[in-house]
Ligand SMILES: Nc1ncnc2c1ncn2[C@@H]1O[C@H](COP(=O)(O)OP(=O)(O)OP(=O)(O)O)[C@@H](O)[C@H]1O
């Protein structure tokens with residue numbers, strides 16, 4: 001692995017009395033695309049919420065470039081350099097496309113702000129066309145593009161996408177995957193959660209599989225692709 005960007009060590013997370021993560025550990029190197037896979041309800045979103053500080057873990061460590069970020073509130077985690085495209089998109093319906101984009105943008109100082117309004121609109125020309133429409137007037141695919149663009153405008157060291165293609169038409173899905181490939185080529189570190197194994201295999205450097213709040217397998221895409229029994233057991237495909 002490249003030098004570590006994010007290192008998650010043994011996090012344990014509960015909703016009230018109900019413990020959901022039982023010691024999740026994973027690492028993402030600089031410029032890597034890493035996936036978190038597993039069937040419904042296994043703890044993928046909870047892992048993301050734990051990393052973001054939205055559902056703080058009770059134990060374990062989360063380091064971003066060596067700095068402990070466990071225990072920070074979500075806005076501080078975002079400021080520290082993690083951009084989340086949450087499950088279900090959650091754009092602002094009553095703001096225009098452009099207002100959605102400027103609402104959360106972060107300048108990181110000279111040389112560090114790779115993403116600008118212009119650049120995200122080049123990546124997603126539809127957003128430029130719809131700049132003055134309200135978020136609520138966008139199609140599902142356009143909302144997803146807006147959610148990704150908004151996360152990029154925080155100039156994140158790590159971009160996390162939780163089910164970014166779910167419920168979208170095939171053509172739009174392909175556009176999102178193409179976008180992720182170009183982000184990867186540009187050196188963006190990404191943690192991606194999705195159900196499309198073929199698409200994940202094309203883009204990923206490494207996979208992690210989570211089962212009932214534990215990492216049960218990790219390895220290279222080629223190893224997973226070559227092991228139908230493993231896919232059947234943990235992914236049900
Ligand atoms: N807000 C909550 N309160 C209580 N339990 C929750 C809450 N959110 C999730 N859970 C439970 O935690 C477990 C893990 O859920 P999580 O959403 O992390 O799974 P997931 O792997 O993201 O699933 P999916 O593929 O369906 O998105 C599940 O058993 C779920 O029912």
Ligand SMILES: [Mg+2]
Pocket residue numbers: 044045046087162
């Ligand atoms: Mg989920």
